[in-house]
Amino acid sequence: MERITIDPVTRLEGHGKIEIFLDPDGEVANAYFQIPELRGFERFCVGRPVEEMPTLTNRICGVCPEAHHMASAKAADAVYNVDPPRTAKLLRELLYSAFYVTDHTTHFYALGGPDFVVGPDAPAAERNILGVLAKVGMEVGGQVIQARKNGHNVIEMIGGRKIHPATAVPGGMTHGITEEQRAEIEKIGRWSIDFAQFSLGIFDQIVLANDAYKDMVLSDGYTQRTYYMGLIDPNGKVNFYDGRVGIMSPEGTRVGTYAPAEYRDWIAEHVEPWTYLKFPYLKKVGWQGFVDGVDSGVYAATPLSRLNAADGMATPLAQAAYERFYATLAPRPEAGGKRIVHHQLATHWARLVELLYAAERMVELATDPEITSPHVRTVPTETPNEGVGVVEAPRGTLTHHYKTDERGLLTAVNLIVGTTNNYAPMSMSIKKAAESLIHKGTVVHQGLLNRVEMAFRLYDPCFGCATHSLPGEMPLQVAIRDSEGRVIEVLSQNC
Amino acid sequence: MSPSAKPKLAIFGAASCGGCDVAIVNIHEHIVDVANAFDIVLWPTVMDGKYSDIEALADGEIAVTLVSGSMRTDETIHLARLLRRKSQFMVSFGSCAGEGCIPGLANLSSRQEILDTAFSTPSTDNPEGLRPSWEFGAAEGVLHLPEFEPLLRTLDQVVDVDYTIPGCPPESGQIWAALEAVVKALNGTGPLPPKGSVLGAGESTVCDECGRKRDVKKIGRFVRIQQVAEIDPELCLLEQGLPCNGPATRSGCGALCPAASAPCIGCYGAAPGVIDYGARLMSAFASVVDATEPAEIDRVLDGIADPVGQFYRFSLAGSLLRSGRSAWQSDGE
Numbered sequence: 078m079e080r081i082t083i084d085p086v087t088r089l090e091g092h093g094k095i096e097i098f099l100d101p102d103g104e105v106a107n108a109y110f111q112i113p114e115l116r117g118f119e120r121f122c123v124g125r126p127v128e129e130m131p132t133l134t135n136r137i138c139g140v141c142p143e144a145h146h147m148a149s150a151k152a153a154d155a156v157y158n159v160d161p162p163r164t165a166k167l168l169r170e171l172l173y174s175a176f177y178v179t180d181h182t183t184h185f186y187a188l189g190g191p192d193f194v195v196g197p198d199a200p201a202a203e204r205n206i207l208g209v210l211a212k213v214g215m216e217v218g219g220q221v222i223q224a225r226k227n228g229h230n231v232i233e234m235i236g237g238r239k240i241h242p243a244t245a246v247p248g249g250m251t252h253g254i255t256e257e258q259r260a261e262i263e264k265i266g267r268w269s270i271d272f273a274q275f276s277l278g279i280f281d282q283i284v285l286a287n288d289a290y291k292d293m294v295l296s297d298g299y300t301q302r303t304y305y306m307g308l309i310d311p312n313g314k315v316n317f318y319d320g321r322v323g324i325m326s327p328e329g330t331r332v333g334t335y336a337p338a339e340y341r342d343w344i345a346e347h348v349e350p351w352t353y354l355k356f357p358y359l360k361k362v363g364w365q366g367f368v369d370g371v372d373s374g375v376y377a378a379t380p381l382s383r384l385n386a387a388d389g390m391a392t393p394l395a396q397a398a399y400e401r402f403y404a405t406l407a408p409r410p411e412a413g414g415k416r417i418v419h420h421q422l423a424t425h426w427a428r429l430v431e432l433l434y435a436a437e438r439m440v441e442l443a444t445d446p447e448i449t450s451p452h453v454r455t456v457p458t459e460t461p462n463e464g465v466g467v468v469e470a471p472r473g474t475l476t477h478h479y480k481t482d483e484r485g486l487l488t489a490v491n492l493i494v495g496t497t498n499n500y501a502p503m504s505m506s507i508k509k510a511a512e513s514l515i516h517k518g519t520v521v522h523q524g525l526l527n528r529v530e531m532a533f534r535l536y537d538p539c540f541g542c543a544t545h546s547l548p549g550e551m552p553l554q555v556a557i558r559d560s561e562g563r564v565i566e567v568l569s570q571n572c
Numbered sequence: 573m574s575p576s577a578k579p580k581l582a583i584f585g586a587a588s589c590g591g592c593d594v595a596i597v598n599i600h601e602h603i604v605d606v607a608n609a610f611d612i613v614l615w616p617t618v619m620d621g622k623y624s625d626i627e628a629l630a631d632g633e634i635a636v637t638l639v640s641g642s643m644r645t646d647e648t649i650h651l652a653r654l655l656r657r658k659s660q661f662m663v664s665f666g667s668c669a670g671e672g673c674i675p676g677l678a679n680l681s682s683r684q685e686i687l688d689t690a691f692s693t694p695s696t697d698n699p700e701g702l703r704p705s706w707e708f709g710a711a712e713g714v715l716h717l718p719e720f721e722p723l724l725r726t727l728d729q730v731v732d733v734d735y736t737i738p739g740c741p742p743e744s745g746q747i748w749a750a751l752e753a754v755v756k757a758l759n760g761t762g763p764l765p766p767k768g769s770v771l772g773a774g775e776s777t778v779c780d781e782c783g784r785k786r787d788v789k790k791i792g793r794f795v796r797i798q799q800v801a802e803i804d805p806e807l808c809l810l811e812q813g814l815p816c817n818g819p820a821t822r823s824g825c826g827a828l829c830p831a832a833s834a835p836c837i838g839c840y841g842a843a844p845g846v847i848d849y850g851a852r853l854m855s856a857f858a859s860v861v862d863a864t865e866p867a868e869i870d871r872v873l874d875g876i877a878d879p880v881g882q883f884y885r886f887s888l889a890g891s892l893l894r895s896g897r898s899a900w901q902s903d904g905e
């Protein structure tokens with residue numbers, strides 16, 4: 078049987094490899110998306126003290142250590158059944174909001190943006206951040222660097238370091254912030270609101286004003302009707318730091334919400350022997366394989382999923398952007414009553430709506446009268462036992478589950494990390510791309526590379542949050558093999 | 573200087589979290605200086621560069637290769653050896669490559685235990701007890717996965733290393749300082765650091781650059797951070813009973829964690845002259861214990877909740893304790 082191997086260069090990082098097999102008629106028989114690496118945190122964290130988990134699990138991912146730091150601290154709070162002081166929670170969320178501004182900015186301009194801003198039909202060599210800057214103005218490059226610097230400065234002020242923060246502990250934080258720091262963070266937050274609005278404006282001018290781009294967003298090739306997951310606050314609004322996990326059906330019905338400790342009632346992970354990563358799915362619906370629809374337990378957890386899973390945004394400017402998003406892309410509600418956007422490329426727009434929310438939330442938190450209170454710790458008094466912590470990582474709902482002995486030493490660890498949630502939908506996107514572009518043994522080479530690349534980018538995959546790809550370029554290499562496994566053709570693309 | 577005359581630079585991440593790459597990007601505008609000084613032939617996380625391009629280079633054609641991440645699969649080991657052959661200078665970048673980092677704690681467990689745990693967690697639906705297979709016969713053909721090695725190794729347990737830049741991750745200011753030194757050496761305006769040098773770090777301990785006051789007080793017991801209602805913002809953390817790794821850890825980070833009232837966790841590795849990080853830290857802890865009787869000293873040290881994690885948190889894979897270099901030098905290519 079003929080086989081096609083797509084190797085995102087990330088082969089060099091052990092990232093992900095795609096094997097496409099053709100049947101005797103030259104049609105796609107199957108596609109396998111393999112994750113070739115494992116590090117084993119769930120094993121070697123056993124025996125460690127629970128208060129160390131926020132810094133140990135940072136090392137799962139250097140791009141989103143803030144997410145692991147927060148999910149871990151919340152799990153550790155739960156292990157001790159301790160409620161941190163309000164200021165500690167505000168500080169954690171403030172750090173986390175600054176991180177979201179940085180992360181979403183980097184993704185839009187360096188990774189996702191090139192596909193739209195420069196255009197999917199532009200030469201590959203121009204579809205990078207330099208191409209974006211050439212189109213929107215070089216001074217924007219300075220602002221992107223500024224946004225990154227700002228975010229990391231806020232993370233260092235609260236978290237102690239720019240990468241792998243160190244200050245969240247069971248019961249709160251190790252330290253508070255000064256009025257001077259608060260004022261600086263507020264200033265950065267206000268700057269970020271302007272920057273987010275500017276970014277949404279770019280999306281308006283370049284993508285929404287262009288019918289060809291809009292048609293691509295709405296095209297069937299980039300549409301999947303899966304379940305959607307996202308943290309929501311008590312009012313049903315998107316929240317990154319805390320709340321219940323909302324599950325929305327592809328038909329616009331909220332099938333339920335769960336508290337972090339109930340995650341095992343809702344989520345299970347399917348195993349395949351040809352990859353190191355597991356495939357989470359909705360337990361109540363069941364694993365039916367790599368298919369979408371209301372009968373398949375496959376769900377997505379992305380910026381788009383979070384908007385779909387929620388009833389709106391908790392800040393005014395982001396709410397206006399949210400309403401415009403649905404008015405444009407989902408004019409009619411689904412049978413269940415909620416408007417749902419199933420067009421995966423809209424994830425890039427959803428990310429900008431979240432960017433605006435994160436910036437507004439930064440200002441809300443930085444202007445809270447209690448944010449500079451020195452009272453940032455509650456000393457736990459109960460015997461440690463078991464706890465679950467959940468945050469929304471930029472790349473999906475992140476769950477840390479710990480069990481400890483009576484001294485607070487870990488006896489069991491279970492982690493379901495952001496990108497992992499999307500392993501099944503990503504695999505499906507790849508198969509769909511292959512099926513639409515390979516017929517009778519003829520491969521539409523450039524189209525296949527483009528399609529796979531764009532399908533990857535919208536998820537902003539981070540394997541894994543185990544290995545990981547920096548927001549940046551994603552070159553692809555395809556080897557086409559004959560039935561003996563010999564390479565008969567190699568093509569590549571600098572994406 | 574024409575582009576082709578610029579020295580070639582490769583940046584490669586093995587089993588890593590990506591934080592080292594983010595730290596390099598965070599040198600911000602100096603990235604332009606790096607791009608001006610080097611012809612970057614490989615940086616997969618940020619720009620194009622193919623494995624086959626590297627194979628096509630002559631041996632020694634790359635001037636400098638920075639490797640972050642640890643050696644976890646046969647594939648990463650193969651790539652590290654390839655890059656070694658193609659490079660004049662091999663730089664071990666960050667804690668994973670240098671000493672194994674947190675993922676090196678995996679060496680406390682067997683490969684089977686690691687796989688068994690990952691594929692039998694409470695949310696895993698795996699009634700048949702499946703495990704990843706290095707070679708799996710799917711209906712349509714055979715699928716290969718890189719083999720998960722029995723032990724995690726550091727870069728210098730696999731290839732010869734010229735320089736080491738410590739840190740988890742290295743602080744961005746230090747990265748630029750180290751790269752600048754290499755640039756100067758390459759263009760003849762600065763001395764070439766002696767082989768084996770640690771670059772981008774200090775020559776003393778974290779305590780020496782920590783702003784906290786030391787009263788040379790002895791402690792009667794160790795405490796865990798969640799038990800301390802309020803951490804004194806000015807007093808030495810170790811003297812407050814918090815197990816802080818500053819005394820054994822190399823300087824260079826600016827003592828960022830202690831400044832934020834978080835104990836040093838030791839990510840910059842062993843201080844100069846220290847052969848075994850854990851042994852040095854144990855003796856440092858013992859020296860602050862307010863006791864003279866061995867039994868009493870033992871009682872105080874028992875307050876360290878997780879000794880192996882405390883003393884070898886970042887350095888287990890590279891330590892004398894668990895996997896000495898000599899054990900690995902017989903199975904090279």
